[in-house]
Amino acid sequence: MFLGRVIGSVWATQKEDGMENLKLLVIQPTDFKDRDAGQTVIAADRIGAGVGEKVIVSRGSPARILFSGKNVPVDAMVVGIVDSYEVTEVGE
Amino acid sequence: MFLGRVIGSVWATQKEDGMENLKLLVIQPTDFKDRDAGQTVIAADRIGAGVGEKVIVSRGSPARILFSGKNVPVDAMVVGIVDSYEVTEVGE
Amino acid sequence: MFLGRVIGSVWATQKEDGMENLKLLVIQPTDFKDRDAGQTVIAADRIGAGVGEKVIVSRGSPARILFSGKNVPVDAMVVGIVDSYEVTEVGE
Amino acid sequence: MFLGRVIGSVWATQKEDGMENLKLLVIQPTDFKDRDAGQTVIAADRIGAGVGEKVIVSRGSPARILFSGKNVPVDAMVVGIVDSYEVTEVGE
Amino acid sequence: MFLGRVIGSVWATQKEDGMENLKLLVIQPTDFKDRDAGQTVIAADRIGAGVGEKVIVSRGSPARILFSGKNVPVDAMVVGIVDSYEVTEVGE
Numbered sequence: 001m002f003l004g005r006v007i008g009s010v011w012a013t014q015k016e017d018g019m020e021n022l023k024l025l026v027i028q029p030t031d032f033k034d035r036d037a038g039q040t041v042i043a044a045d046r047i048g049a050g051v052g053e054k055v056i057v058s059r060g061s062p063a064r065i066l067f068s069g070k071n072v073p074v075d076a077m078v079v080g081i082v083d084s085y086e087v088t089e090v091g092e
Numbered sequence: 093m094f095l096g097r098v099i100g101s102v103w104a105t106q107k108e109d110g111m112e113n114l115k116l117l118v119i120q121p122t123d124f125k126d127r128d129a130g131q132t133v134i135a136a137d138r139i140g141a142g143v144g145e146k147v148i149v150s151r152g153s154p155a156r157i158l159f160s161g162k163n164v165p166v167d168a169m170v171v172g173i174v175d176s177y178e179v180t181e182v183g184e
Numbered sequence: 185m186f187l188g189r190v191i192g193s194v195w196a197t198q199k200e201d202g203m204e205n206l207k208l209l210v211i212q213p214t215d216f217k218d219r220d221a222g223q224t225v226i227a228a229d230r231i232g233a234g235v236g237e238k239v240i241v242s243r244g245s246p247a248r249i250l251f252s253g254k255n256v257p258v259d260a261m262v263v264g265i266v267d268s269y270e271v272t273e274v275g276e
Numbered sequence: 277m278f279l280g281r282v283i284g285s286v287w288a289t290q291k292e293d294g295m296e297n298l299k300l301l302v303i304q305p306t307d308f309k310d311r312d313a314g315q316t317v318i319a320a321d322r323i324g325a326g327v328g329e330k331v332i333v334s335r336g337s338p339a340r341i342l343f344s345g346k347n348v349p350v351d352a353m354v355v356g357i358v359d360s361y362e363v364t365e366v367g368e
Numbered sequence: 369m370f371l372g373r374v375i376g377s378v379w380a381t382q383k384e385d386g387m388e389n390l391k392l393l394v395i396q397p398t399d400f401k402d403r404d405a406g407q408t409v410i411a412a413d414r415i416g417a418g419v420g421e422k423v424i425v426s427r428g429s430p431a432r433i434l435f436s437g438k439n440v441p442v443d444a445m446v447v448g449i450v451d452s453y454e455v456t457e458v459g460e
Contacts, residue, residue: 001300001318001351003286008124008179010095012148012172014139016158019171024093024148026124026179029315032284032302037315039121039129042093042148047290051180056288056300056318058351061153061245061337061429065347066292071157073171075093075150079295079349080288087284087302087316088327100216100271102187104240104264106231108250111263116185116240118216118271131213131221132271134185134240143272153245153337153429163249165263167185167242192400192455194371196424196448198415200434203447208369208424210400210455223397223405226369226424235456245337245429255433257447259369259426277392277410277443279378305407308376308394313407323382332380332392332410334443337429341439342384355387355441356380363376363394363408364419 001056001079002037004029006049010042018072025049025078027057032087043076056080093148093171094129096121098141102134110164117141117170119149124179135168148172185240185263186221188213190233194226202256209233209262211241216271227260240264277332277355278313280305282325286318294348301325301354303333308363319352332356369424369447370405372397374417378410386440393417393446395425400455411444424448 004027012019025045029038041057046066049055058079066077096119104111117137121130133149138158141147147170155169188211196203209229213222225241230250233239242263250261280303288295301321305314317333322342325331334355342353372395380387393413397406409425414434417423423446431445 002315003318007181008177010148010172010177011175013175015148015172016139016169018158024172026177028181031316039094040123042095047292056286056291058349060351061340064153064157065340066294066349073150073155073158073169075152075155077292077349080286080291080300083287083289085284085286085302089283089304099273100269102240102264102269103267105267107240107264108231108261110250116264118269120273131186132215134187156245156249165242165250165261167244191457192453194424194448194453195451197451199424199448200415200445202434208448210453212457223370224399226371248429248433257426257431257434257445259428259431278407279410307408323384332378332383334441336443337432341432342386342441353384353441356378356383356392359379359381361376361378361394365375365396 001058002029003032004055004057006051006053006055008051016073018070032085041076043078044074045078047078047081049078049081054082056082093150094121096147096149098143098145098147100143108165110162124177133168135170136166137170139170139173141170141173146174148174185242186213188239188241190235190237190239192235200257202254216269225260227262228258229262231262231265233262233265238266240266277334278305279308280331280333282327282329282331284327292349294346308361317352319354320350321354323354323357325354325357330358332358369426370397371400372423372425374419374421374423376419384441386438400453409444411446412442413446415446415449417446417449422450424450
């Protein structure tokens, strides 16, 4: 998974099967110092993440298993809204 | 998923099983400021996206589940044509 | 999928189960202006692509579904030989 | 898989189905000379890796198969804590 | 798949289910001119590749299908030891 910040939403009327009623968020991947880290990703969200919140995003087919039994062609899901983190750059 | 702009089409007569009757579009990934963001991708399209339109593309095996029961070896699908988006670069 | 140019072949005698009788091509990813675009990829080919030809390559598990019922551990397949393409850099 | 160093933890109260009771670690990918190699990854851990330890991380759907029968939408797992490695830069 | 050179081994005592008795090699991806091409990858090996040998590595879930029926959370496998290759940079 990667850490990201919700920066917006995307809407599409004309879409593929299985994309109905999905909330699509725009996620800016970040590092743990709040610096941008790569291109934005569009992720589906079912847990109510809002603009400005830090989230955990899962990619690929694991993201899809949340819709088991339905054919939902997403490749990225918001799987958690971050409460806190603790990161120590450990020397060796 | 990622945001992209349809910039063209590709045609192939000699192809693998499952690739028949598939419309293949050339997608230029972009950021939300319309700037190019990485290499072009060839994606299958079933929802009628046209050159110049902004689309949402899903990659990997999730793209394939749209063809459940058939063996279609695509790894990228256009899953939505973008109506609008709202992106705010939120400070922290 | 991505666009590439066939630039060679690789042979291996000692190999994993399922790799028998597979033709392995070396593909140089390119953009639509024939410029190289990233590292070479080794892809399996069943449709007779030859050196110098432009091909469409599919990656990941979708590539594998072509061998349904057999366990073939490839992660890239040539899925089409390009006849032609039409790409327009559309302004916005 | 890739080599990484555990540099921290992330906590989320609001999360997707299947993410309950999962320990989420922040992993800094490294090369075999202890130099950072790319963006941090959030990986689930069930084997007790701690901050500062070198670990092996597996990505994508293979990571998920450890939870067979349950729908756990993770895309990265700590699969080993490194005891030692031996790396020789072989000339050709 | 990608071309690589075996540059070492990694050992882990504490590991996830399914990782028992797996030989883990450190692979340096290379291009076809023996130049390094990207970060090292840790791949499982069942075909006896040794340090200094050129190998073909398959990634993602295809790598896992070699262990059908068992839950082995690897995302990279050595699938061939290269005997020879022939690569021609074809002009267009």
